[in-house]
Amino acid sequence: MNAPAPGVAAGTASAEERALLEKEARYCSYGDTVHYAEHPKIFERCQGSYLHDIHGREYLDLQMWYSAVNLGYAHPAVSAALNRQIGRLPQLACQYLHREKIELAEMICESVERSFGLKGRVQFNVGGAQAIEDALKLVRMRTGRQRMLAFQGGYHGRTLGASAITSSYRYREAYGEFADRAEFIPFPYPFRDGGDAKRSEDRCIGEFERLFAHEYTGAWNPKTGRAEFGALFVEAVQGTGGYVIPPRGYFRRLAAICRAHGILMVDDEIQMGFYRTGKMWAMEHFDCRPDILVFGKALTNGMNPISGIWAREELINPAVFGPGSTHSTFSSNTLGTATGLAVMRILAGGDYAREVPRKGALFLEKLRALRARHREIGEVDGLGLALRMEMCEADGATPSRRLADRMFQIGLEGGLRVGGRTLGLVLDIGGYDKNVITLAPSLEISDPEIELAATLLEQVLLRAKAALASA
Numbered sequence: 001m002n003a004p005a006p007g008v009a010a011g012t013a014s015a016e017e018r019a020l021l022e023k024e025a026r027y028c029s030y031g032d033t034v035h036y037a038e039h040p041k042i043f044e045r046c047q048g049s050y051l052h053d054i055h056g057r058e059y060l061d062l063q064m065w066y067s068a069v070n071l072g073y074a075h076p077a078v079s080a081a082l083n084r085q086i087g088r089l090p091q092l093a094c095q096y097l098h099r100e101k102i103e104l105a106e107m108i109c110e111s112v113e114r115s116f117g118l119k120g121r122v123q124f125n126v127g128g129a130q131a132i133e134d135a136l137k138l139v140r141m142r143t144g145r146q147r148m149l150a151f152q153g154g155y156h157g158r159t160l161g162a163s164a165i166t167s168s169y170r171y172r173e174a175y176g177e178f179a180d181r182a183e184f185i186p187f188p189y190p191f192r193d194g195g196d197a198k199r200s201e202d203r204c205i206g207e208f209e210r211l212f213a214h215e216y217t218g219a220w221n222p223k224t225g226r227a228e229f230g231a232l233f234v235e236a237v238q239g240t241g242g243y244v245i246p247p248r249g250y251f252r253r254l255a256a257i258c259r260a261h262g263i264l265m266v267d268d269e270i271q272m273g274f275y276r277t278g279k280m281w282a283m284e285h286f287d288c289r290p291d292i293l294v295f296g297k298a299l300t301n302g303m304n305p306i307s308g309i310w311a312r313e314e315l316i317n318p319a320v321f322g323p324g325s326t327h328s329t330f331s332s333n334t335l336g337t338a339t340g341l342a343v344m345r346i347l348a349g350g351d352y353a354r355e356v357p358r359k360g361a362l363f364l365e366k367l368r369a370l371r372a373r374h375r376e377i378g379e380v381d382g383l384g385l386a387l388r389m390e391m392c393e394a395d396g397a398t399p400s401r402r403l404a405d406r407m408f409q410i411g412l413e414g415g416l417r418v419g420g421r422t423l424g425l426v427l428d429i430g431g432y433d434k435n436v437i438t439l440a441p442s443l444e445i446s447d448p449e450i451e452l453a454a455t456l457l458e459q460v461l462l463r464a465k466a467a468l469a470s471a
């Protein structure tokens with residue numbers, strides 16, 4: 001498992017790696033990646049919860065490609081389904097039908113019906129942002145309104161349409177005017193509201209209600225009762241926003257206000273869907289039923305991508321959202337649908353509704369123990385296996401971006417030592433102040449791997465504190 005990395009010390013690059021990195025610097029645009037790593041790694045193999053670099057060193061991955069690989073890397077049943085499809089029907093224009101597309105749509109519709117008691121239909125696209133665009137088109141067509149509501153801290157992708165409802169101005173700044181930019185409303189953040197979840201919920205609901213207090217807020221017409229907004233885009237647990245878990249009653253109250261003003265609710269499950277939070281759809285935790293649900297990422301466990309939207313029957317049936325309302329050449333590609341179908345069958349046959357909360361509780365217990373030993377961990381929380389560690393200065397309250405970033409860099413250097421093994425740790429950072437370690441381990445992570453994760457997290461934290469102290 002832990003193959004030696006001959007002659008290559010952790011954090012240093014071999015001649016081969018240096019040559020590749022030089023080519024990357026010369027030929028690759030940096031526009032499509034984040035380029036956060038101080039010493040970029042070149043990975044060559046992946047299995048289960050681990051990535052392996054070009055030297056054979058293993059890295060425990062605690063973010064699983066932003067939750068796209070929920071079932072672990074190179075899952076044998078998923079790979080087998082993909083291989084079978086390559087041998088049988090590897091490609092087909094999306095205007096023609098194939099079995100896996102239909103059966104996958106059926107499984108997703110049945111899942112939404114089980115979770116929310118709603119009947120609807122599914123259509124596919126390739127990436128998450130494209131599915132968000134499809135949801136935007138559906139909302140615009142059905143409501144005749146182009147303005148949307150979305151959350152501060154929300155992230156829905158980087159196409160122009162998705163950027164317009166994504167809160168970061170940084171993603172829009174260089175690209176001119178966004179006339180359809182969403183109105184961004186606050187998301188409850190109990191840790192920053194003095195740890196008082198109810199106060200946080202009431203404050204955010206109060207601010208939302210004020211939008212509809214009178215006509216001069218610019219949001220609605222009291223005479224017709226109609227708002228200027230077509231839909232509210234929601235992540236039940238914000239991904240990029242730092243895995244903040246809102247109070248359980250919040251979305252129900254929000255949805256009631258939306259309903260009263262004819263505003264649809266679009267549930268973006270692209271990052272939190274497919275049992276990340278211990279339920280198939282994260283919104284199930286909050287007793288709130290969506291009008292449109294958007295999915296992507298983990299549907300294919302990070303293999304041939306497909307994404308899509310589910311919508312209530314009355315919104316999306318062919319009489320009201322006809323053929324060609326959206327289209328992409330690769331939208332329901334056969335390799336993606338076959339992979340998606342395999343993933344849905346694995347999820348249906350597994351015990352994820354019990355196992356994910358159990359593993360999440362075990363992981364959270366370890367994080368709480370870490371927090372008890374380190375004041376710099378301001379808060380830990382989790383819903384299923386969507387877990388957060390909010391890194392702060394020594395006062396336990398002031399956000400520490402530099403500490404989170406140091407931990408990320410040290411993990412990726414690959415020089416951590418546990419019981420004779422040399423490993424790396426793959427982390428991701430989110431949150432409004434870029435100080436939250438957002439943890440999305442494989443849903444198949446074993447209990448010993450959770451133990452190892454906690455040991456490695458403490459090691460990177462200790463090293464990061466020491467590095468900052470001596471800087």
Ligand SMILES: Cc1ncc(COP(=O)(O)O)c(C=O)c1O
Nearest residue numbers: 127128129155156157239270271
């Ligand atoms: C909640 C959410 N919505 C939308 C997207 C965009 O998906 P994609 O990157 O596949 O376009 C992401 C991606 O991180 C996401 O987390």
